[in-house]
Amino acid sequence: MTSKDRELMARYIYQVVRRLSKNQRHEVEMELEELISDMAEQGMGMEEVLAKLGDPKVFARQYQDDRHYLIGPEYYDNYVWLLKIVLLCAGGTILVVSVIETVTQGIVPGSTDAEKFALSIVYGIGSGFVNLAASCISIFGIVTILFALMERGRIRFDRKADKEWKVSDLGSGSGSMKQEWTPGRLTSIPNKKAVISKGDSIIGIMFIVIFCVLLIFVPHFFSLIITSGEEVTMIPVFNLEQWHVILPVFVLSMALALADEVIRLAIGHYCRIVMISNLICGFLQIILAVVILKILPFWNPGFVKKLNMYMGEHAEFLAANLDVNMISNGFLTLIIVITFAEMAVTVYKTMRYGMNK
């Protein structure tokens, strides 16, 4: 074998081996060296040998019998579907928000400063793009992580099932007695009434995404707008000074809701896993709602004072009757009622239609 042939062989082997897992590489390298030199010794030229072996990529694929997926074929379609919806939703919201921001900041009533106007448009477009990129990347990340976790969970579940199978095999006493498949092993096809349609999830998911985007990028949109003559005043409803503390809790709560929706979507029918995830996410969401509304300084403390300043005597009545605690309790009750209602529906449908009998 000439040194040129050796070089060719080494290159080919490298192209195969680099595509394999580390613990396979050394052995396969030796095997291929043996094979290629055997073939060359039959009188074939090195190039002819390698041409016969074919594309190293294809060769390597033959060695990779157990493939690892981040997101396997079972979940892939749902993953892409969800990603599209969520990205469109977030992107659309950010676009609308950016336009509103740009216009409201650019048009100062009574001013004709064209330069200022142009500058604010440039700024608006710029920050819009930055927000768009940042949120698309984080959404992509969150959705991918959720599905990847599900994929891992499923694989673990499969392996466990595999193990149990073997143990019961051993339990039968004789090695040759294989536990035979019987039709009784068939798990039933999910009842039609237990199927969770994509349409059910889509509204929840869209709401979560839009709300999240608004809270992250423009919490000051949730404001009371007062116009007196030419002047427009916005009084934020939320406590924006403490927003850096409140927002993460909010986002965590939304992420939990999203996780629950993703699990529903991926599994596609009411069953024990969907029920447990719904119960856990529901309870955690209630706890987070209590934290946000009752523990964190959620409402803008200067709201009433500012209202007074702008509305004069009209506000006195409001100020006297506006009890922040009462509002918090109202919201909390609403959240708890809705969450419990959802949990009740899930538990009912799971027990009624979703359990394998």
Added chain:
Amino acid sequence: MGQEKELLDSLLMELRRGTLVLSVLSQMSTAKYGYSLVQSLEEKGISIDPNTLYPLMRRLEKQGLLESQWDTGGSKPRKYYRRTLYGDEIYHELKKQWEQISQGMEKLLKEGEE
């Protein structure tokens, strides 16, 4: 025309794939190294690409049907494979099944000729 050949090729590949394991196992009662197996199969009219055979042998080893040993005594290191006891058991069972299948197939194909 090209489409027809493509279809035929892929069907043929599927047909061969099913017989691969049995063909390989049948030759492994004595220790053989990879390329000698390619040649001995070819002599008997069964052609198999080395890039299919090598990964297959590793898989069979992983499944416990074959065992391998590196022989470093010769001019270059060689990996020899042979059937394990478990492999023998499986091979004989497969062979029995194959005989049944081929009998059945023969009948089916003869019927088709009439």
